[in-house]
Amino acid sequence: MKTFLRLAVLAVPLALAACGGKDDLDELALNDTPPEVLFNEGLSLRAQGKLRDSTQKFEELDKLYPYSEYSKKSLVNLAFLNYSRGKYTETVTAAKRFVTLYPGDEDSAYMLYLAGQAYFRQMPDITRDQAVTRKAAGAFNELIQRFPESEYVPDAESKLRIVHDQLGGKEMQVGRFYLKKRNYIAGINRFKTVVVDYQTTRHVEEALFRLTEAYYALGVVNEAQTAAAVLGHNYPDSQWYKDAYSLLNKGGYEPSEDSGSWISRAFKSI
Known part of the structure; x- marks a missing residue:
């Protein structure tokens, strides 16, 4: 009898907890509000500036009527509302889901733009990963490639230049670190990335000088001469070119381009 009473006492809170969880699950299932009503309620809350409540309304609609036309419209609103509220992870989630489900829809361009903007707003300083x-960069590039006529492309291209400049700057930071440690091969690989992938950024002049410096330190004089020659041809008034010329001149060399060098080919391909 004592054992039975103990089990009975334990069963009561467990049963109550189970009932509570079931009620929570059933509450959504029993909601038979038509999707158009939920959608209009969400729009009304959004118009009133009640962004959190509006977000919840669209989330409810999406759960109740997944893959419906109103769920599709809800995803667009969810991406926008979350972005407006600074919920960037949620913005990307909604945008990616929309693009996956409706890749050819005209709103996919806007979703890619919002995803790019959400990532853009979270970009860390140059010292971090x-x-x-x-x-x-991936989101903006996908937008530009898939929807070149979209009204969002000009701003995406503008943001992409900033993104590339930051990525190029990161490569330069790591490359300088390796150069300081006299790990010239590792440094060259970083500067090469700048020259090949971020050639239109402000970092390319220094990258060409650092290549001159690193190759010269390794004794690969023809590549050092080529880097300096390409630097001088494209940026004749640059201080980096003057420094590269001076470095070579001290060893009795001058800038001289080897057309077979990867550096020369990289610039000719642009």
Whole structure:
């Protein structure tokens, strides 16, 4: 009897907890509000500036009527509302889901733009890992490639220049670190990335000088001469070119381009 009473006492709170959880689940299932009503309620709350309540309304609609036309419209609103509220992770989630489900829809351009903007707003400073910055580049590039006529492309291209400048700056920071440690090969690989992938950024002049410096330190004189020659041809008034020329001149060399060098080919391909 004592054992039975103990089990009975334990069962009461467990049963209550189970009932509470079931009620929470059933509450959504029993909501038979038509999707158009939920959608209009969400729009009304949004118009009133009640962004959190509006977000919840669209989330409810999406759960009740997944894959419906109103759920599709809700995803657009959810991406916008979350972005407006600074909920960037949620913005990306809604935008990515929309693009996956409706890749050819005209609103996919806007969703890619919002995803890029959400990543862009989270870009860290140059000293930290740039994974988010690369994701911003990916979203903006996908928008430009898939929807070149979209009204969002000009701003995406403008943001992409900033993104590339930051990514190029990160490569330069790491490259300088390796150069300081006399790990010339590792440094060259970083400067090469700048020259090949971020050639239109402000970092390319220094990257060409650092290549001159690193190759010269390794004794690969023809590549050092080529880097300096390409630097002088494209940026004749640059202080970096003057420094590269001076470095070579001290060893009895001058800038001289080897057309077979990867550096020369990289610039000719642009």
